[in-house]
Amino acid sequence: MLRILTWNIQWGLGIDGAVDLDRLINEARAIADFDMLCLQEVSDNFPDLKGNDGGNQFAEIARLLPGFTAVEGVALDAPGGGRGRRRFGNMIVSRLPVAQVLRYTLPWEAAATRNMPRLLLDVVVETSSGPLRVMTTHLEYSSDTLRRAQVEGIREAHRTATERHLMPRENGPGTYALYPTSPSAVLTGDFNMRPDDPVKQRISEPFSTNVPDLVDAWQAVHGSKAHPPSFCLFDQSNGSPHCCDFIFVTEDLAPKIRTISYDQESQASDHQPVLIEIDI
Template sequence: MFKLVTWNIQSGRSPDGKTDLDRIIACLDRLCSFDMLCVQEVSDGYTDQSENQFAMLRERLPGYTGIEAIACEAAGAGTGADGGQHALRRFGMMVFSRHPVLQALRHSLPWPPEPEVMSMPRMALELTVAAPGGLLRVTSVHLEYFSQRQRLAQVERLRELHREASHHARCPPAPGRGPFAVPPRAMPALLAGDFNMLPGSPEHQRLLAPFSDGTQPWRDCWQLAQPGRRHAPTVGLHDANPNAAAPFTFDYVFASADLAGRVRRVQVDASEQGSDHQALLVELDWGAA
């Protein structure tokens, strides 16, 4: 069984406000032995300790290939003796794979200007891996929180990327050498991460909409594994603030329609440890033939 976990770790910050990556790893170890892990909100220089969490996660996950995508890279607030700013701080995501990574692609997502809305650049990180059941394309995302306009534009871009990858999978590139020796992009695909959208929202419905050119549409893995049941909440389960909103769902895994029949289980880790988001596990029948 192929196991994928997605989790917005919020820079290792738990609901009590403490930053502890070791607690994040302990939660993952307790949850399952995963094939792939998609983590969002990984920080280098943005926490109080200014720690490089990209390097720390690689150290704590031996046996996995860790690929990063930086959404924000900007100078810190401090200044040096010459009046210049300190080293750049980085913020983004990582994907870890137990299986060989054949290709990594980093896609910038739309960021239309909205001066009245706080926002930040967003990325999608796409990997093609040689999984036991064959090539698999896995994309991790973290979409805009405050702006629905930006989020809808990002969903549209994700649809375009999926369509493009599907066409590449149907029509492999001509043989080449060096950087022109492009590995194949897989047709079966998973899309995972923190989408900052509610089930049934316009963004959710648009992501699931059919394509007009035969591209396999996205299917919500929760709906596949537990049809007719309301999505389990992934945010705010352990918020101690009495004025906090009721728990809700922002985190998803979507499967291309050709994988729909292989989704076996979806589980939200309801542990009180870790970040304010909950880890989401999807099990896929994608083992060796």
Template sequence: MLLVTWNTQWCCGLDKVVSPRRIVEGARALGDFDVLCLQEIAVNYPALAGGPGHDQPALLRELLPGFQFFYGPAVDEFTAAGRQQFGNLIATRLPVKQVRHHPLPWPADEGVRSMPRMCTVVTVADPRLGPVRVMTTHLEFFSKPQRMAQARALHALHAEAVGQAKAPPAPSSDGSPFQSKAHTGEAVLCGDFNLVATDPEYGLLTQAAGRSTLHDAWAALHGAAPQPPTFLVHDRTYGPVPIACDFVFVSEGLRGRVKRTAVDGATQVSDHQPVLVELG
């Protein structure tokens, strides 16, 4: 399974050109992906992207025939501009077993700029790996308490799914919503976490919890060698030095299946760099 994750900055390059096509082309340049996880995908935000009514999930769907699309807007609001949405998207050409969208905690942090955050989960059936939960998210940038609460929630979501896989509900084949689901302990958690590997939130995400432990895919393959930076590489608007804050974490059973990792440090069609992980 080849997966690419990318914070697209609403498909806006450093040249201020908004182009979903360039995002797809950039992701394909990294590899012939089976799963594409994108953060900051916008619908009808004229101030950000493409003018009134600009529907980026629809545009991306046209660019990737043969893929199924699952959009998880963390922000879904009605304003004078109409309905506006902003969030994460997973596109895959693998068979899909289940889809879930989990709003993440948004505790009060008075006077600090913030917005709602979401984790979108798509369970795919890989012919070699079996069922895998692909989880993509984008944590809060400005509020550290919110980001910590969101990291804690992600850890709990994975632990809950592992528990379901170990002790599944009663089987059912009655065709109702109670029918048996594809429970699996194997997962990939990816996205823009707005934190670095020395932050306590990173430690929480990778905290040992039996078989529910998540491991940094880059570290699984490269040990202590630092991941190349994925943010502030070509533009320093939000900080003085490049950092790695876009990660791919894998479950215990996939840790030894990480075959390749890569970061495209050259592209400037977003203010983040895309990350590729190959599992085999």
């Protein structure tokens, strides 16, 4: 069985105003003995973020999870005012062997609202059933236009990865070597959309080719039952409690989902972690 936990960690800032990565990782471990941890809002050299000491959280999280492979998905990479680069983005930490890693910069259209670069991190892991692609992302908060474009970027990344797998390709030396991949995939993250948003539903629309659809895992298990809230549960400064964190699986994996759950207790971030268990 494969256990994947996804969590927007808000750089470790808890509801109590304290940044504490040790607490966060301990709570993640208490939720499940996860095989993969997909994180959003990981920071490096951002001392101006609330409660943050400016440390390299990518390195710190890797240190807290010995025996795991830590893969960085830096979306924002900017000058750090003499302190090195400032970096912000996603991360996947895996106990399973990691094969090829791809990082897709999502479309960044012009928008008058505050916004930043966004990225889709795509990690191929070796499971007992063969290769599996696990992706995580964090879409724009303040612009529907940007989210629409980013969803199309995710769909293109999934389409091209599947078609590369299906089309025989010449092997080659060095950088042209072939690496394992798969049309089967799990997509996780903070999508900054509610379940009924048409842009969120666009993720699951059929492809025109033999690319497997991306199915909302909660709906695959629970049908029309409402998603539990994953944001604003303990702090309503950004609205009433609602769900904007989702896990999608390709349609071949949907019957293999054993459980999907939204933790409603943790206050280690302003988002709630989401766990999926898949028989694989």
